[in-house]
Amino acid sequence: MEVLDTVAIACDHGGFALKEALKVALPDVAWLDLGTDSAESVDYPDFAGKLADAIRDGKAARGILICGSGIGISIAANRHAHIRCALVHDVTGARLCRQHNDANVLAMGGRMIGEAVAKECVEEFLSTAFEGGRHQKRIDKLGSC
Template identity: 50%
Template sequence: MIVVGSDHGGLELKEAVKRLLAERGETFEDCGTDNGNSVDYPDFGIKVARRVSNGEAGKGILLCGTGIGMSIVANKFPRVRAALATDAFMARMAKEHNNANILVLGGRVLEEAVAREMVIAWLDGVYEGGRHQGRLDKIAALERELMK
């Protein structure tokens, strides 16, 4: 299950991402927003990141104007590795090297065609493990330390 969320700045691109997910037969749930009215990005970032963090969803996609705000809020959650990407290479590396479980996109800085390529690269990417796992283990250890 993929959970998807955006603020008003990412709404239009989120709709394009949802169309792509449907075309691919992916199971997904839209966590809002559902109109262009101004909203606070943390409200929607929290909804998505919480579900990924607690294991209700395996993956998430977040969108706001630049992606920066959503990245900040999502990475506050344990077990979340949210990656803000700007092209398909970054999206693929986010999965292959960092096992990113949330992809973050900027609705005001990406064209739809580029965003589609990015989502496909991230979804089709396979975590390589190996030398990368030790790095993720260090991050997980830091999360545990900070949660004490």
């Protein structure tokens, strides 16, 4: 896996353990850790917003978001027009969200996915390019939704 850019990572309390495990499992990634910093209860929209801001401001090229199920934090992230966040549960989803959807944020559920699969998903997400071509016109239409 070759990572050329900083990757933002953020979570709520339900994703804290997986966030920390991913940082250890993938030490070659240039992580921009935006919190949370404990398993104490916090609100996932706040951390999705921090990650969206970091991407908007050019501090990171892509991002990883984790909450308990991955659902809430992915919904919150997709409220930002410049974010295409995909909730995935396996490597195939991680690959296809890049190839076909040009996703710039990957979401996972800390209570839904194991560490080994999550690591594989992040590796696939970071190493897969957008195919463009026939998929680009669909991405362009997302801007008009």
